[in-house]
Amino acid sequence: MRPAVGIDLGTTNSAIAAVDSQGRPSILPNRFGEAVTPSVICFQDSEVIVGQPAKELQAAGDPHAAAFFKRQMSEPNYVFYAHGRDYSAVDLSACILSALKSDAEQALGKAVQRAVITVPAYFRNPQRQATIAAGRQAGLEVLQVINEPTAAAVAYGLDRSSPERTLLVYDLGGGTFDVTLLKLSPGEIRILTSDGDHELGGKDWDDRIVEFLASRFEEEFGDDPLGDLESLSDLLVRAEVVKKRLSTAQSAPISILHGGDRGRYELDRPTFEEITADLMERTVSLTMKALEDRGLQPEEVDEVLLVGGSTRMPMVHDFIQRSFGRPPSSGVNVDEAVALGAALTAARDPGRASRRPLLHLGGAVRTVEVTNHSLGMIAINEDRSAFINSIILPKNTPVPSQEVRPYQHRTRSGGNPLEIYMTQGESESPAEVTYLGKYVLHGIPANGSRVVVFDIEYSYDLSGTVQVAGSCGGRSLKLSVEDLPPDVPQRFLKPPEKTVESVHVTAYLAFDLSGSMSGQPLEEAQKAARSFLANTDLSHCSLGIIAFADSVRVKLKASQNARKIKRAIQGLSIGETGFGNMAQPFSEVRRLLARAEPPKFVITLADGVWADQDRAIQEARAAHAEGIESIAIGFGGADRSFLRAIASSDEASFFTSMNGLVETFSNIAQVLTHSQASHGSGNPSGSSFLGFLRRS
Ligand code: AMP
DSSP states (O other), X not given: OOOEEEEEOOSSEEEEEEEOTTXXXXXXXXXXXXXXXXXXXXXXXXXXXXXXXXXXXXXXXXXXXXXXXXXXXXXXXXXXXXXXXXXXXXXXXXXXXXXXXXXXXXXXXXXXXXXXXXXXXXXXXXXXXXXXXXXXXTTOEEXXXXXXXXXXXXXXXXXXXXXXXXXXXXXXXXXXXXXXXXXXXTTEEEXXXXXXXXXXXXXXXXXXXXXXXXXXXXXXXSOXXXXXXXXXXXXXXXXXXXXXXXXXXXXXXXXXXXXXXXXXXXXXXXXXXXXXXXXXXXXXXXXXXHHHHTTOOGGXXXXXXXXXXXXXXXXXXXXXXXXXXXXXXXXXXXXXXXXXXXXXXXXXXXXXXXXXXXXXXXXXXEEEEEOSSOEEEEEEOTTSSSEEEEEEEOTTOEESEEEEEEEEEEOOTTOOOEXXXXXXXXXXXXXXXXXXXXXXEEOOOOBTBSEEEEEEEEEEOTTSOEEXXXXXTTEEEEEEEEOOOTTTTGGGTSOOOOOTTOOOEEEEEXXXXXXXXXXXXXXXXXXXXXXXXXXXXXXXXEEEEEEESSSEEEEEEEESOHHHHHHHHHTOOTBBTBXXXXXXXXXXXXXXXXXXXXXXXXXXXXOSOOTTHHHHHHHHHHHHHTTXXXXXXXXXXXXXXXXXXXXXXXGGEEEXXXXXXXXXXXXXHHXXXXXXXXXXXXXXXXXXXXXXXXXX
């Protein structure tokens, strides 16, 4: 078997590693015998120079030298021009990968074809796919792209056997900052959350030194060295050297030669720390935010791992010591950790990582990664007044993962294609998300003037890249991914045109959370609510969640955001509204839905007898009179005649067993989706929907 290698394709530096026959990973040195290769390329007339010599040419001001292009990965507008040719960030990355590959072949004495490549955890789909494309262009079979912090944890995690530990990976490289929380348990390594800033890295610290010294020079000689490309390039190189010195020394000399004048200066560590304090503070606040996101205190972090050359700066160690009350872990070279972890992953057949132990860490361990960005699509909001980003697969869902959702579409004769704008990002505003592309589904069968319901499957694969597939009646639909029109996102910032098919359903799921729901009944109810959600077309429906027992609590006002809905379902707990059954949800639902257009629904789950049945019936009837359809589902100790009385009709009341809840809820969601589709805007009143319920 040809060896599989691990590659850390870094913004500033890259490294390649392989695992030996004993299962130990090691860095494969480049042609100069060095462990890391600067991610710099210089195009000469007939050859492409990569690594340290290119970095030196760049420092000398060579205009054909390219660096920091990883920041532009997948940017369509980025091109680097040299000797009559345009290079994209993928082309440039492919040059680096090619050089690493051939150096590794030299070091190993055999051909290298398969690789795991690492990416920052915040890389979105386009950048992950661009990384895979660069690997292919370099002649590599990319087994998987994995997140850098995961790779680092794999490298650091070797030989550790503690159960359940929370790790924080603080990764400050040359051009990026990443902070990631991971949970290490006997069965797995799981990323809890990841955040970062891809415009923050050691280079910014260098720039501060450059600015500081340039102003000192200007004060002294009256001439700004930054105006001259050669002086600036020289100063940048010197600044980096000084910065590295200051990691071990208290002060370091630096001289500037510009316009025939030489300025000699001494930079001490306190001054350096002062002029870069805000940069450091930015990493501190992102670190604290990551902890807050997961509700963790610094004391709850068992270990802090450092990755990236810039973590050698004492200010980073001081911050860790101060905030976490302990020094960071040591034992792995911060420049090598990511490549070593990638090599370990590559050696263990990542294609089967989700099914098979990935490495031994005092037991079988597999890595479970999570999505770092919510996946969504553009939809129309509840009152049809605006476009919103509707989240389908929330951030922090383990990968690989998939979600199948029903979707409605009105086809004309012969069927017209459906355009879906896929997004990544957390915001509901179309202006604040990244667009993955325009996905067009073809061949949706026509159904007269009616709306057709079909399924769209959204998935994240192991590499965190997004796949979309459509099917209708079990037949898969043809899908093409097209370039985004130039008026995206502007076209989504205007109100949508009113179309006949834009019927919007608003539904509240109301859960009786009295004491008898404790334990398995609540779990089943939550499962049922999740399956309701999975069968709901959120582009045409808003869902809200209500809890009631002795009092009523609105857990979530009607929303089209799957992440918020899931969180609200997860947050249902016994006792939050008391343990008895004094309350009923209908008065609250009437208030919430007073201004919503029909069709509007309340779907109530009851497991016992309510204290004030008469009032509940009275309020349910009043709700019905206001156009709200009431569906009642009971199990356990629920009273069937009471269910019939609070439901809008006999057919809208269901009695089932605890194990039947999931099926009942998902059936109702499906019927709502399909019946709404069949009626289009013809008669958007609740009673027509209930007709379907009856027949189902
Ligand atoms: P990486 O991208 O992880 O290779 O990190 C490269 C960055 O680490 C560059 O900005 C280097 O200047 C910085 N770096 C490397 N060694 C040191 C050091 N001893 N002290 C401070 N920064 C360093």
